Amino acid sequence: MEPDRCNHNQGDNLVNLVQNIVLVTIILVFAALEIRSRKHEHFHATADDTKLELFMFLTLLAVSQPFIFLVTDKLSALAMPEQRNAWAHLPWWAMGAILLVADDMTQYWWHRASHSPLLWPLHRAHHTxxxxxxxxxxxxxxxxxxxxxxxxxxxxxxxxxxGNAYLVYIVIKLTVILGAHSAVPWDAPLYRVKWLHPLAWVLERTVSTPATHWAHHALTNEDGIGHYKGNFGNLLFVWDLLFGSAKITRRYPPKVGLQDDLLFGKERWFVEMFYPLIHSRRAHSAMVPGGRAYEEAQVDRHAAQQPAASQARGTGPRP
Structure with missing residues (x-):
């Protein structure tokens, strides 16, 4: 292998290594906060939950992202060999702006598209x-x-x-994303303390927070908090404001998850992880050829029909 190419590959590997070390460090900090708050005692996570979350985390770090970075490096070297490090002279703010558009804005649209019937099976696991x-x-x-x-x-x-700009960018992004999913609603004091309200107003319109992102995971939209078809932003919440999908309530939904899981039982972890290679055997599943997401209106109709059906069979509630 040529020395220059070897050095470039080592540089790419270093980016992955440093990013993974930083990611694990940030996760450990948030994990310590969750453990200290004792929130984890109320998760009641199943073995399937743990397997899905662990294996997806490991495959993303060890397989998916390294594979993508390796392939893009090889293809870029073939398509534009003279452009390696050609933009390294750009100022940090320009690199940051480009990353926000190329990575974060495209992830907003990818996330939003993943709530469409076609792509929903690839994202459904995140909401289960x-x-x-x-x-x-x-x-x-x-x-x-x-x-x-x-x-x-x-x-x-x-x-x-x-490379270096990406490491700084990804540290900021991962901190915000992990904070938005954290069981500890770190933004709550901003809403309770009156003199912090101006800071809250700016922050909740700039980045994803527990209040805005938990609403995206809500079990229902009927409580006035849930916003299942919005609040798609990852790092920046600005995209939701720009593209008309924002909802800010400064409240947290009492329950999160999917209602069809309550009705029909949860999918197996390997189906959620490897669909379409593995199909579901569950009734009313989106994870079969031609399957569709179970909308909230359908859940309400199903729930309304169940008592009537039970009473017709003589198995309804007794007076």
């Missing part, structure tokens, strides 16, 4: 957790991250010389 915690941050289908445009764009930008 009945608790909020840092442990669900990377809980998705295996192919969800492999197809994420922002990761591919980031790989190209690293080739162009954004």
């Amino acid at each position: 957790a009945h608790y909020m915690s840092i442990r669900i941050t990377y809980r998705n289908n295996f192919f969800y991250y492999l197809m994420m445009p922002g990761l591919w764009a980031s790989g190209v930008l690293i080739y162009l010389g954004f």
Whole structure:
């Protein structure tokens, strides 16, 4: 292997290594906060929950992202060999702005598109957790991250010389994302303390917070807090404001998860992780060919029909 190419590959590997070390450190800090708050005692997570979250986290760090960065490096070297590190001279603010658009804005649209019938099975696992915690941050289908445009764009930008800027950017982004999923609502004091309200107003319109992101995970929209078809932002909440999907209530939904899981039981972890390679055997599943998401209106109709059906069979509640 040529010395220059070897050095470039070592540089890419270093980016992955440093990012993973930083990520684990941030996770440990938030985990300590959750443990200290004793919130984890109320998760009642199943073995399937733990397997899905653990294996998705490990495959993202050890397989998906390194694979994407390796492929983008090779393809970029073939397509534009003279452009390696060509943008390394850009000022930090320009690199940050480019990353926000190429990675964070595209992730907003990828997340939003993942709530469409076609892509929902790849993102559904993220919403099947009945608790909020840092442990669900990377809980998705295996192919969800492999197809994420922002990761591919980031790989190209690293080739162009954004390696160091990406490390700083990703530390900020991961801190915000983990904080938004954390079982500890760190933003609550901002709403309770009156003199902090101006700071809260700016913060909740700039980045994702527990209040805005928990609403996206809410079990229902009927409580006036849940906003299942909005609040898609990852790092920046600004995208939701710009593209008309924002809802700010400064409240937290009492329950999160999916109602069809309550009605029909949860999917197995390997189905959620590896669909469409593995299909569901559950009734009313989105994770079968031609399957569709179970909308809240359908849940309400199903719940209304159940007592009537039970009474018709003589198994309804007794007076």
